[in-house]
Amino acid sequence: MIKVGIVGGTGYTGVELLRILVNHPDVSLEVITSRSEDGLRVDEMFPNLRGHTDLKFSVPDAKTLGDCDVVFFATPHGVAHALAEEVLNAGARVIDLSADFRIADADEWEKWYKQPHGARELLPEAVYGLPEVNREQIKTARLIAVPGCYPTSVQLGFIPLLEKGLLEPQMLIADCKSAVSGAGRGASVGTLLCESSESMNAYAVAGHRHLPEIRQGLSRAAGGKAIELTFVPHLTPMIRGIHSTLYARIPNLDVDLQALFEARYADEPFVDVMPAGSHPATRSVKGSNTCRLAIHYHKDTGQLIILSVIDNLVKGASGQAVQNMNIMFGLDEDAGLRQVALMP
Numbered sequence: 047m048i049k050v051g052i053v054g055g056t057g058y059t060g061v062e063l064l065r066i067l068v069n070h071p072d073v074s075l076e077v078i079t080s081r082s083e084d085g086l087r088v089d090e091m092f093p094n095l096r097g098h099t100d101l102k103f104s105v106p107d108a109k110t111l112g113d114c115d116v117v118f119f120a121t122p123h124g125v126a127h128a129l130a131e132e133v134l135n136a137g138a139r140v141i142d143l144s145a146d147f148r149i150a151d152a153d154e155w156e157k158w159y160k161q162p163h164g165a166r167e168l169l170p171e172a173v174y175g176l177p178e179v180n181r182e183q184i185k186t187a188r189l190i191a192v193p194g195c196y197p198t199s200v201q202l203g204f205i206p207l208l209e210k211g212l213l214e215p216q217m218l219i220a221d222c223k224s225a226v227s228g229a230g231r232g233a234s235v236g237t238l239l240c241e242s243s244e245s246m247n248a249y250a251v252a253g254h255r256h257l258p259e260i261r262q263g264l265s266r267a268a269g270g271k272a273i274e275l276t277f278v279p280h281l282t283p284m285i286r287g288i289h290s291t292l293y294a295r296i297p298n299l300d301v302d303l304q305a306l307f308e309a310r311y312a313d314e315p316f317v318d319v320m321p322a323g324s325h326p327a328t329r330s331v332k333g334s335n336t337c338r339l340a341i342h343y344h345k346d347t348g349q350l351i352i353l354s355v356i357d358n359l360v361k362g363a364s365g366q367a368v369q370n371m372n373i374m375f376g377l378d379e380d381a382g383l384r385q386v387a388l389m390p
């Protein structure tokens with residue numbers, strides 16, 4: 047059994063990790079931390095876990111965490127910078143759900159996250175945990191940076207085209223809608239029911255911190271070419287889900303894009319390329335680790351539209367984190383992740 051610790055058990059990604067891991071056949075949950083809820087039974091805070099775990103929250107302690115085989119950080123930015131090295135040195139592998147190790151350039155990270163990078167020395171060994179791109183490096187990694195939710199949905203949609211050199215680093219557009227849970231459990235006023243239901247708004251139009259992460263991933267797929275991307279996130283009145291509508295223009299294309307996407311993801315357990323012309327709904331992935339894609343190409347105008355949906359808390363965070371763990375420990379990649387999406 048893989049001994050697992052979780053730092054930050056009271057947020058949405060923490061409780062989603064628990065929901066997945068209590069049914070994982072190869073995992074023994076050892077530690078779950080919360081400084082504010084120290085001593086409280088986990089199932090007192092989250093009744094959905096009654097009957098599934100006897101764990102209590104405890105304060106983070108590097109020695110106890112280091113005794114685990116792997117430690118997930120489901121914490122705000124900066125926490126893994128401060129704690130990861132000690133946990134790694136104590137012998138555990140680390141899977142970080144925050145943005146602390148996602149951007150390879152520490153100066154760029156500081157520009158977007160507006161705080162000093164607290165662990166520059168660890169950056170060279172951090173592996174960006176998008177299995178559809180980095181599966182081989184993930185197998186041997188000690189430190190995984192789990193991609194952000196928007197970056198997961200956008201990269202999976204554009205990457206097959208960039209890898210084949212079909213998109214010049216022209217102006218790409220990602221028009222993305224997120225559920226409110228993406229803002230975390232420490233909700234600000236803007237995410238209260240009265241504020242966010244029956245309404246929708248764009249935000250961070252001047253520049254969202256996921257922009258450099260998306261550009262980095264797309265540029266790598268394009269063999270290092272710089273990417274021009276317009277990325278506009280929106281808050282929508284849903285609990286879970288991200289819907290990304292991706293736009294590009296490829297005039298006079300003589301390639302069967304549907305076949306290209308189907309071939310690129312044929313062996314991927316968590317990417318579903320739907321029949322041409324489909325309109326995937328976020329509901330079709332709610333609670334599951336799947337990304338569903340649909341390709342729409344208008345030959346007469348050269349307009350390409352790709353639709354990409356994920357559950358922000360599963361493929362966009364905790365499910366993808368567990369997928370990484372499965373790869374790192376040589377387990378079945380879909381162990382603990384076989385949930386079918388909830389309908390309706």
Ligand SMILES: NC(=O)C1=CN([C@@H]2O[C@H](COP(=O)(O)OP(=O)(O)OC[C@H]3O[C@@H](n4cnc5c(N)ncnc54)[C@H](OP(=O)(O)O)[C@@H]3O)[C@@H](O)[C@H]2O)C=CC1
Nearest residue numbers: 054055056057058059080081082120144228230231232363
């Ligand atoms: N929500 C989403 O859809 C997605 C979220 N993420 C990322 O996952 C991470 C967690 O987000 P979310 O689940 O919303 O969590 P929250 O921000 O709601 O919760 C944070 C958790 O971290 C703990 N924590 C906070 N500060 C510290 C600290 N200094 N040391 C140790 N523990 C600390 C808190 O417990 P306590 O303070 O009691 O110790 C709490 O359990 C974030 O980095 C977020 O950006 C990534 C992708 C998607």
Ligand SMILES: CC(=O)N[C@@H](CCC(=O)OP(=O)(O)O)C(=O)O
Nearest residue numbers: 144145194195224225226228229
């Ligand atoms: C709806 C909403 O507020 N979404 C969050 C993104 C989700 C997230 O937490 O991303 P990180 O893991 O990179 O922090 C936001 O826009 O900041």
